[in-house]
Amino acid sequence: MNSLSAIDDITAEYNIIVNMDLEWYDSRLTHPCGKEPVVLTLEPPQYTRIWTPQLGVPDVKEPGSVEFNAQNVVAFLLRTDGYILIRSRLQLTLFCELNFKNYPFDSQICSVSLQSRSSSDDNIVLQWRETHAFRNADRFQMIGYKMVGYNLLNDSVHLVDTFSDFNVSRVQVRLNLKREWTHFLMDVYLPSALFVSMSWLSFWLEISAAPARVTLGNTAMLTLVTNSMTTREKLPKVSYIHALDVWTAFCTCFVFASLIEFAVVSYIYHSSRNRRHHRKQSQQSLTSMTTLSSSSTSSMTSISKYLDVQEPDNNKIVVPKYIAGDCNRKFSRESGDSFRNHYRHQYHCFKSIFYIRNPQSLANSIDRKCRFLFPLCFLLFNIIYWLIV
Structure with a gap:
C-alpha cells in the first residue's frame, strides 16, 4: 500500500493507492525445459494473450476500476512451470462505514476486499500469500489517521445476480485506523x-x-x-x-x-x-x-408602627421591631399567647441567631x-x- 488519504467524514470516502500482485498457476502454459523453470519477463501488454481472472472490489466507488489494462499493469512474469505474476498499480476510491460516537477520539475499521465476479469458489479460490502478504511502502503517507494494525481474511461470500446465486471466493484486509486528534x-x-x-x-x-x-x-x-x-x-x-x-x-x-x-x-x-x-x-x-376618617388615625398609626x-x-x-423581645420566653397560655404567635416569635429569633x-x-x-x-x-x-x- 503506497498511500491512504484522509477519510471524508461526510461522504465516508477515502482514496487508496496500492500495488497488487496477482499470482496463479495455469497448467496449459507448462513447458518443461530442464530441471529449473525459466522465468520470462514479458511486456505488460502481453498479458492480454493469456487468461486472467475477473476480479472486483465491492466497496469501490467507480465500478471497473480494478480491470487490468495497459495503464495499470506494470509487470508481467511467466515461468515455464505455469506460474504467472501480474503486478498492477490501482488507485481506488472506497467507502468506509464510520462510527462517530467517540469523535474525535474514534477508531475506524475500513475494509478493502477483492473477490471473483463471475466464477464460483469451485473454480477460483483467492488466498493471501503466506509471507509478506500485506505491507506498506517505504514512503507510505497517511493524512488525518494513523494505522495501528490490520487483519487479513480469506473467506467466501454469497453472490446473487439476475440468473443465479452462488458463493465466490474473497480476500479482505481490514485496516484499523485511529484518528489523529x-x-x-x-x-x-x-x-x-x-x-x-x-x-x-x-x-x-x-x-x-x-x-x-x-x-x-x-x-x-x-x-x-x-x-x-x-x-x-x-x-x-x-x-x-x-x-x-x-x-x-x-x-x-x-x-x-x-x-x-x-x-x-x-x-x-x-x-x-x-x-x-x-x-x-x-x-x-x-x-x-x-x-378619610379622623376616627381611624390612631389605628392607622399603630398599623404603620x-x-x-x-x-x-x-x-x-x-430584625423587625415586632419580634424584639426575650427569645428565651416560654410559651404560656396564661399570658394570652397562641401557638402561631409563639412559634412565629421563635422562628425569627432562630434566624437572628444565625446572623x-x-x-x-x-x-x-x-x-x-x-x-x-x-x-x-x-x-x-x-x-x-x-x-x-
Missing part, C-alpha cells in the same frame, strides 16, 4: 475552555456592573455556539451524540449557569430597594387613608463562593471526561 486540542478544546474561564470573570465584577457582566456572558455563549456549529458542519447528520457534543454541551451549560447566577444575585441585591419602594407606597396609602422595619445596614442584622445578612451582603457572598465553585466543578468534569474518552 492533537489538532482538536488547539482548534476546539482549548478555545472553548478559555471562553468558559472567561465567563467566570463576571464573578469578580461588581453586581451593579450589569452591562459588563451580561456582555461578558453573552459573548462567551455566542462564541461557543458558533464554534459548535462550525464543528458540526464537518460531520454528517447522525442520530446519536458523540464525545465532542458532550464537551460542547457542558461548556455551554457552564456559561449559561454563570448568566443564571448573575440574574439570581442581581435580584437579591436589589430586593431591599424594591421592598423599601413597596413599603413607601404602602405607607403613603396608609397616610391617604387617614384623611407594626409594619415599620429597621433600615438595612451593611454589617448589621435586620441574617442584608440582601447586598448575601448577593456578594454568593458571588465569592461561585468564584471557587464553578472552577472546581469544571475541573471535576474535565477529570471525568478525559478518563472516559
